Amino acid sequence: MERTPGMLVALSLSVITLCACQTKSVTPEPKPQPAAQAPAKNPYKPGTWEYENHAGVEALSASNWDEAESHLLKALNIAESSNDNGTVAATLLNLSSAYEGKQMYAESLPLLNRAVKLFARAYGTDYRGVAVALDRMGKILIKEERFDEAIPIFRRCIKVEEAPKQVDYDALIDTLHSYQVALRRTRGDVEANQIDEQIKQFQAKTKKAE
Secondary structure, three states: OOOOOOOOOOOOOOOOOEEOOOOOEEOOOOOOOOOOOOOOOOOOOOOOHHHHHHHHHHHHHOOOHHHHHHHHHHHHHHHHHHOOHHHHHHHHHHHHHHHHHOOOHHHHHHHHHHHHHHHHHHHOOOOHHHHHHHHHHHHHHHHOOOHHHHHHHHHHHHHHHOOOOOOOHHHHHHHHHHHHHHHHHHHOHHHHHHHHHHHHHHHHHHHHHO
């Protein structure tokens, strides 16, 4: 059965003492405190890809990068043995998030590049996962101030995001904004400003869909 990627938080009470005109003070009864919630139990069988990937994604959502890396490396090892390109690609995408969170961009980028290839091989070049991985690659390159390298990555990402019949305009607009950043840092405002009209058109379509 094909596995699909499945992807990606304290209350405090104050005791108030009210003083009356009399010599005695009046303290209201403390409000009941909510019971502490136990961490959600992993619903999958230990030792499986589903278990390790789920634990890794949960750690990612809590910004526990080291824990996420540990679980997702185990998930990747299991996925690699299955020869399931889609599962491997999804795991690579998640693992790259752990490295990105640790600002280990040199480790994250190759994983994303490989995820792009495997997602395309498994589901086609217009698959949403391809665009997600490309967008993440471009944004990491911006963080590293490698703007010239980011530009063709964003162009390819935009082409993928515009391909589906049901376009995710929010994701496309976000990518276009990042593309503008790279353009401004390498080619000035003229070319970057041309993207503004595209963004306005897509924003209008997003409002119509609401």
